[in-house]
Amino acid sequence: MSYALELKDLRKNFGKTEIIRGVNLAVNAGERIAIIGPNGAGKSTLFNLISGRFGPSSGEILLNGQRIEHKAPYEINRMGLSRSFQITNIFPKLSVFENLRCAVLWSLGYKYTFLKFLSGLKDANELAEKYMAMIRLDKKRDLLAMNLTYAEQRALEIGITIAGGSNVILLDEPTAGMSRSETSRFINLIKEVTIGKTLLTVEHDMGVVFGLADKIAVVVYGEVIAFDSPEAVRSNAKVQEAYLGSHSAEEAGGH
Amino acid sequence: MKTYQFKPYNVGRWLIWSLFAIVLIFAPLIFTSNLSGTMLAQMGIAIIACLSYNILLGQGGMLSFGHAVYTGLGSFVAIHALNSITAGTSQIPVSLLPLVGGFAGIGFAVLLGYVTTKKSGTPFAMITLGVAELVFAMSLMFSEFFGGEAGISGNRVAGQTIWGITYGPQIQIYYLIAIYTFICVALMYAFTQTPLGRILNAVRDNPERVEFIGYNTQRVRYFAFIIAGFFAGISGGLGALNFEIVTSEVVGAGRSGGYLLFTFLGGATFFFGPIIGGILMVLAFVLLSELTKAWLLYLGLLFLFMVMYAPGGIASLIMMNLRVAAFGKLKQIWVSYLGLFVTAFVALIGAGAMIEMVYHLQLNSALGDNLKFMGIVLNAKGVDSWFGSAFVMLTGLGLFEAIRRHFLIEWGDIQIEIEKEIKRREAA
Numbered sequence: 001m002s003y004a005l006e007l008k009d010l011r012k013n014f015g016k017t018e019i020i021r022g023v024n025l026a027v028n029a030g031e032r033i034a035i036i037g038p039n040g041a042g043k044s045t046l047f048n049l050i051s052g053r054f055g056p057s058s059g060e061i062l063l064n065g066q067r068i069e070h071k072a073p074y075e076i077n078r079m080g081l082s083r084s085f086q087i088t089n090i091f092p093k094l095s096v097f098e099n100l101r102c103a104v105l106w107s108l109g110y111k112y113t114f115l116k117f118l119s120g121l122k123d124a125n126e127l128a129e130k131y132m133a134m135i136r137l138d139k140k141r142d143l144l145a146m147n148l149t150y151a152e153q154r155a156l157e158i159g160i161t162i163a164g165g166s167n168v169i170l171l172d173e174p175t176a177g178m179s180r181s182e183t184s185r186f187i188n189l190i191k192e193v194t195i196g197k198t199l200l201t202v203e204h205d206m207g208v209v210f211g212l213a214d215k216i217a218v219v220v221y222g223e224v225i226a227f228d229s230p231e232a233v234r235s236n237a238k239v240q241e242a243y244l245g246s247h248s249a250e251e252a253g254g255h
Numbered sequence: 256m257k258t259y260q261f262k263p264y265n266v267g268r269w270l271i272w273s274l275f276a277i278v279l280i281f282a283p284l285i286f287t288s289n290l291s292g293t294m295l296a297q298m299g300i301a302i303i304a305c306l307s308y309n310i311l312l313g314q315g316g317m318l319s320f321g322h323a324v325y326t327g328l329g330s331f332v333a334i335h336a337l338n339s340i341t342a343g344t345s346q347i348p349v350s351l352l353p354l355v356g357g358f359a360g361i362g363f364a365v366l367l368g369y370v371t372t373k374k375s376g377t378p379f380a381m382i383t384l385g386v387a388e389l390v391f392a393m394s395l396m397f398s399e400f401f402g403g404e405a406g407i408s409g410n411r412v413a414g415q416t417i418w419g420i421t422y423g424p425q426i427q428i429y430y431l432i433a434i435y436t437f438i439c440v441a442l443m444y445a446f447t448q449t450p451l452g453r454i455l456n457a458v459r460d461n462p463e464r465v466e467f468i469g470y471n472t473q474r475v476r477y478f479a480f481i482i483a484g485f486f487a488g489i490s491g492g493l494g495a496l497n498f499e500i501v502t503s504e505v506v507g508a509g510r511s512g513g514y515l516l517f518t519f520l521g522g523a524t525f526f527f528g529p530i531i532g533g534i535l536m537v538l539a540f541v542l543l544s545e546l547t548k549a550w551l552l553y554l555g556l557l558f559l560f561m562v563m564y565a566p567g568g569i570a571s572l573i574m575m576n577l578r579v580a581a582f583g584k585l586k587q588i589w590v591s592y593l594g595l596f597v598t599a600f601v602a603l604i605g606a607g608a609m610i611e612m613v614y615h616l617q618l619n620s621a622l623g624d625n626l627k628f629m630g631i632v633l634n635a636k637g638v639d640s641w642f643g644s645a646f647v648m649l650t651g652l653g654l655f656e657a658i659r660r661h662f663l664i665e666w667g668d669i670q671i672e673i674e675k676e677i678k679r680r681e682a683a
Binding site for chain 1: 445446448449450451452453454456457459460461463464465466467468469470471472474475478482
């Protein structure tokens with residue numbers, strides 16, 4: 001049986017600096033994985049490698065058993081992997097609805113056509129409406145994305161990511177910059193929209209991590225030092241020493 | 256919650272397109288002079304060219320400095336096709352020659368656009384500049400195709416006539432251009448409503464993200480470039496028929512710059528902006544250039560002020576004021592508008608007098624020191640004239656600035672009121 005996503009001895013150098021130093025990871029279909037680690041550990045780089053933004057220096061990335069490490073981002077996306085960004089990355093001068101409709105077009109097979117009217121694409125319009133309701137932005141349908149509040153933009157970011165129907169979803173710090181109450185609401189939203197999908201998320205908020213993830217991967221200095229269930233990771237001495245520290249571990253236990 | 260709403264949307268759309276057709280049909284019956292006849296024909300051609308340019312600039316965020324390559328090469332291929340009809344070696348009806356230009360546009364866009372659209376942003380702009388220079392240099396080298404200094408001339412009364420339409424009289428060629436203009440404008444509008452057209456907007460806004468929703472941005476740009484090339488070629492073919500002569504100037508940098516300048520002036524952010532731009536282009540090239548030798552300078556100044564104060568062009572100015580009018584607030588600021596126009600006009604008269612005096616000294620000094628400007632005799636070497644002009648200009652500028660500051664405050668207040676009104680209506 002092949003994994004939904006598998007990394008084999010993945011490495012990435014920028015010049016002489018090794019950022020990713022031999023990462024091995026195997027994710028089963030339907031699992032929710034949280035990737036944690038101190039700043040600069042290489043979490044975002046890992047996402048950039050998987051999604052095709054950068055090419056790796058060596059190693060393999062397999063998506064549903066197929067190698068993707070030298071493919072372009074759009075090819076990887078067409079194979080069923082989609083990602084969001086830490087810094088909001090939407091289409092600012094398009095409306096909320098247009099943002100989502102753009103995101104569903106390829107998966108419905110419309111490709112580059114200019115022989116059909118958008119208004120006649122019933123499936124694309126319905127799907128876009130569906131996702132718009134899912135991320136609770138249906139009241140802001142015709143508002144330009146740049147005029148949304150920050151939290152709404154983050155929701156749209158997730159909406160664009162899931163709208164293409166990909167089975168493997170990477171979320172890069174989805175709750176970055178949000179208040180506590182917004183975060184907890186947002187985590188429920190993420191849980192809801194990623195049902196049945198394989199989810200990898202980079203997250204800083206420990207409460208979020210332990211509430212959301214089936215498994216946690218701890219990345220320190222470009223290596224995965226632990227990959228296990230939240231309880232096992234919490235009690236892992238190596239992790240406590242390298243990352244959580246006794247204080248954080250206690251705090252995390254409270255949630 | 257879904258309620259039944261009356262949507263005036265489609266009614267409005269029908270109305271606008273019918274109006275557009277009516278204007279195209281009746282314009283030559285109202286403006287009957289020879290000059291206005293040729294100007295109307297040129298406006299149709301310029302409208303298609305500017306709209307095709309805006310597929311790149313406004314819709315795709317591609318700043319091209321070489322759009323004349325595709326209109327110009329379309330012109331050359333069309334005029335050669337016309338000459339082959341005259342010579343009897345081909346049987347295409349003259350009415351379809353613009354399409355020949357269009358397919359030539361596609362061909363060259365497929366070929367040259369592949370290299371051009373490999374990059375976006377600044378590299379894209381530089382490559383278009385390079386390609387434009389390359390084609391212009393070739394136009395001087397290959398005189399068989401480009402006709403050297405004299406260009407290639409033709410005679411549009413060629414081949415078989417259908418229903419007695421020979422395209423000899425200007426009015427017949429005008430209606431051919433009008434039909435092409437209507438269809439091309441409609442097709443280019445339709446393009447903005449298709450999946451490729453929308454993804455092109457997405458590529459303009461955020462190319463990186465487009466790569467992560469399954470689209471190859473390079474290919475989106477390439478396809479859009481080819482479509483723009485098609486309409487540019489049609490415009491070029493119509494130009495060849497209209498003027499019956501094509502010189503290498505049509506692929507030159509000046510022409511490319513003109514498309515950029517007037518598309519921007521008209522407004523790249525709205526679909527109808529370049530239509531205004533195309534009309535202005537002909538007005539400037541035909542009328543303003545007759546009015547004054549310094550017309551390029553005035554045009555440059557206008558462009559400068561537009562880029563600085565109204566980067567959305569005339570179209571955005573219209574739309575902003577329509578919004579204000581829709582909320583019934585135009586009556587609060589019309590006095591300021593009047594003041595702005597009057598003071599700007601006064602400043603322009605002062606500046607214009609000085610510009611004309613400089614031009615007179617440089618170009619017409621053999622005719623003496625006196626020149627007429629707006630009914631007044633000015634002495635280009637007289638202290639009085641200079642002092643008077645400077646006084647008029649500075650007075651105008653000073654008052655303009657004072658009114659402008661007042662206007663900005665009023666404008667800001669009105670926008671806040673409108674925002675409140677919108678919130679109130681949403682809540683209701």
